[in-house]
Amino acid sequence: MSATKPHVPQIKVPATYMRGGTSKGVFFRLDDLPERCREPGEARDKFLLRVIGSPDPYGAQIDGMGGATSSTSKTVILSKSTKADHDVDYRFGQVSIDKPFVDWSGNCGNLTAAVGSFAISNGLIDAARIPKDGVCTVRIWQTQINKTIIAHVPMTNGAVQETGDFELDGVTFPAAEVQIEFLDPADDGDEGGSMFPTGNLVDDLEVPGIGTLKATMINAGIPTVFINAEEVGYTGTELRDAINSDARALAKFETIRACGALRMGLIKDVSEAAKRQHTPKVAFVAAPKDYVSSSGKNIKADEIDLNVRALSMGKLHHAMMGTAAVAIGTAAAIPGTLVNLAVGGGAREAVRFGHPSGSLRVGAAAVQENGQWVVKKAIMSRSARVLMEGFVRVPGDAF
Structure with missing residues (x-):
């Protein structure tokens, strides 16, 4: 033996x-x-x-x-x-x-x-x-x-x-x-950048094989690349399977994410994005529309300010990442960003957005100091x- x-x-x-x-x-x-x-x-x-x-x-x-x-x-x-x-x-x-x-x-x-x-x-x-x-x-x-x-x-x-x-x-x-306050959520110290690392509220982001997209790239809560849903062929009311069952769609969003990471200075070459899956996030926004959430709940357009869908680790998130919600609330508070334009523009201190599982309210107040936008706090409730x-x-x- x-x-x-x-x-x-x-x-x-x-x-x-x-x-x-x-x-x-x-x-x-x-x-x-x-x-x-x-x-x-x-x-x-x-x-x-x-x-x-x-x-x-x-x-x-x-x-x-x-x-x-x-x-x-x-x-x-x-x-x-x-x-x-x-x-x-x-x-x-x-x-x-x-x-x-x-x-x-x-x-x-x-x-x-x-x-x-x-x-x-x-x-x-x-x-x-x-x-x-x-x-x-x-x-x-x-x-x-x-x-x-x-x-x-x-x-x-x-x-x-x-x-x-x-x-x-x-x-x-x-x-x-449990109420959570994110203090001074913008300007990620580790990244050494400002709230808007490109210096612009909206950029033209060139994406190989896709074209030039309008994008708001922000460091708040977590580095996030926001794009308009309609520019990539979506309505903003999609649920997980509509994106996650489509390999071509996932590849497209990953390419957008990699190009955004490069423009934000988070990587030096797009090839590095594969080893940095957690950041940045990529999300697409749209004006409020009726839809049925993944649980069967009816979400009415007049009950929300906009629709947002976000991807995490290469897949559409089933609800919304908390840090991305901070980015949404911060961007919504600053007139001229794609998120702010999706809610109709103007100043606001809180938004309720629709996501695949329902809706979420997040508050953030923005002020200008020395010509720069500053957000002191973003607040949301979780459990x-x-x-x-x-x-x-x-x-x-x-x-």
Whole structure:
């Protein structure tokens, strides 16, 4: 009888599986990670890839915690903040489904809604700052974009209140409302650019094989390329299958995204876009029109200000990325952008936009300072809930 080949056993690492907004992901305390994964680098990325179940040529992530969509292939690492006047440092990793890399180039606005709740429940907030009842204000430092985010988390009898009657389109069940404030959401510090990196509210974007498109390219919440739906043959009322089942459409949007990334200075050559899937986002906008959402809900034109559809990690998002919602609200507040023109132009401090799962309201007020547009804050309401907590297991030699 031949000797059995020895295999390294699995290790278990404390983790929490959470929903935040219309996304879900695996949350870790930095100090709970294996020691060699506590610093950015190859070991951390390999560990998170194995946790989520990537890369998976089958595109299913069966052997991991991922859900085979951009909204469910996510990881979060949190620690007590090293920055003054902040409670928690927040790191977000978007895990590629079919490729061996983790994209650290931007934030996840949806999972931001769960950061405060996790931080409170996992001892990352000073006890003196946590009320027994009422609202706990959690000051979050997003380390990748160098921005402050404030989460207002409801508390009941000393514990995070997760259940409630707040309904969020794209999420089946109601929960407690968590208000999120993105402070100074424009001008991504890591990218070193302004709110409008090209210097223009609207540009002519040349896209090989497609033509020249009008585009608003903005750094707010997350770098985003906005185009007009009609210029690419859509109405702005499309649902996921209309785009995601069309390989030619997906390829077209990826080409637009790559060209936008180049114009925004995020990459030096369009070939680099394939290794930067998380940013920028590409979205198409249109004036409000009636449509039926993916859940069968009738969305009336007179109940929304515009329609927006956005792609994330190469696919049309089932609802709307939270960071892209910040970009939408910011762009809508600035007269002359494509988003602002889609809502009819003029000054405004909030918009409600239609997305594949329903609608969402986001507020943002823009002012001009020294000839430049400035947005001090963008606000939206989300919800969050713990789905499972305990340990995640991975083979000990996976990283």
